[in-house]
Amino acid sequence: MRAGANMKVAGKTVCVFVLLTIIKVTETVGESNVSVTVGKSPVFQCTKKSNVTMITWKISPKVGGPCTLGYRADHNKTDRTNCSDSMNWKSRPDWDPALEIQQVGIAHEGNYTCELVTVDGNFPTTYLLSVLVPPRLSLYCDGHGSHVCEAAAGKPPAWVWWVPGGNSTPKEESHGDGTVTVLSKFTAHNTSMTNATCVVFHPAGNQSKSLTCHPSGINFVVLSLSIVFSLLSIIIFMAVICYFKIHSDRYCHKTKPLESAPTLPPQDDTMEVEPYTTYVQKENVIYNSVSDLTVGQNLPQGLLPPT
Incomplete structure (x- = not known):
């Protein structure tokens, strides 16, 4: 019994020693993981010490080369090497050696180390910076009446949950900048279910959207009715056109008859003897005129001029 108690005490002592060692190493290294949402302006603090002679920020981003910000207390002078304008001292380094990043982006991810030099x-x-990118949430219905939820370009990948629960098939698509798009299609257990809510969980913030989608059976009925109504509309339209065309042709026949070849009036015997009758009439007129002249002059019959 006593030996067992001693073993327990020894085990607890070892655990406490290991824990204190881990804490000590952590305090010595001073390394922290920091996650910041894109567009924010984080501030990194240095260890507070007195009698500081030199402060150096050593920055190793994932994109681009390393850069440094330095301050020497004996000369009261600052300098910078290869650092962009978005990285700078929060205020005067002799007052506050903190570093501020303006409008943080994915390119700022990396290691940020503040090194204080004192007489001691x-x-x-050190800070390990990771940038969070909230996904763009969109919810829509596909051609089969299923709900489709898209959490686009998130970092890290979003987690999609459906309310109410059902079958979902999430797919991930990675992009070159480290962001990931998650696409989830939802199929309800109940075929009459038309409304669903997509909930997106993400370290940069949670989002949700609801949408009503009609099942594929209802879509088929609606599509069939639409086709029938379209065909009926076309048939009615064509019938109206034919009706007006037929009546328009009849009206044109009544108002403007077709031109026909001219017909000659019937010829009778009178027209055939008309030239002869005219000649006889002229001969009679001449004869009568000569007779009147002879009678008037009392000429002998033998002296009459020849006719």
């Missing part, structure tokens, strides 16, 4: 030694503090 060097005291580094």
Whole structure:
């Protein structure tokens, strides 16, 4: 019994020693993981010490080369090497050696180490920066009446949940900038279910949207009715056109008859003897005129001029 109790005490002592060692190493290294949402302006602090002679920020981003920001207390002078304008001292380094990043982006991810030099030694503090990108949420219905939820370009990938629960098939698509698009299609257990809510969980913030989609059976009925109504509309339209065309042709026949070849009037015997009758009439007129002249002059019959 006593030996067993001693073993328990020894085990607890070892655990406490290991825990204290881990805490000590953590305090010595001063390393912290920091997650910041894109577009924010984070501030990194240095270890607070007195009698500081030099402050150096050593920055190693994932994109681009390393850069440094330095300050020397003995010369009261600052300098910078290869750092962009978005990285700078929060205020005067002799007052506050904190570093501020304006409008943080994915390119700012990396290691940020503040190294303080004092008369007592060097005291580094390191931050591992990761940038969170909230996904763009969209919810729509596909051609089969299923709900489709898209969490586009999120970092890290979003987690999609459906309310009420049902069958879902999430797919991930990675992009070159480290963001991931998650696409989830939802099929309800109940075929009459038309409304569903897509909930997106993400470290940068949760989002949700609801939408009503009609099942594929209802879509088929609606499509069939639409086709029938369209065909009926076309038939009615063509019938109206034919009706007006027929009546328009009849009206044109009544108002403007077709031109026909001219017909000659019937010829009778009178027209055939008309030239002869005219000649006889002229001969009679001449004869009568000569007779009247002879009678008037009392000429002998033998002296009459020849006719």
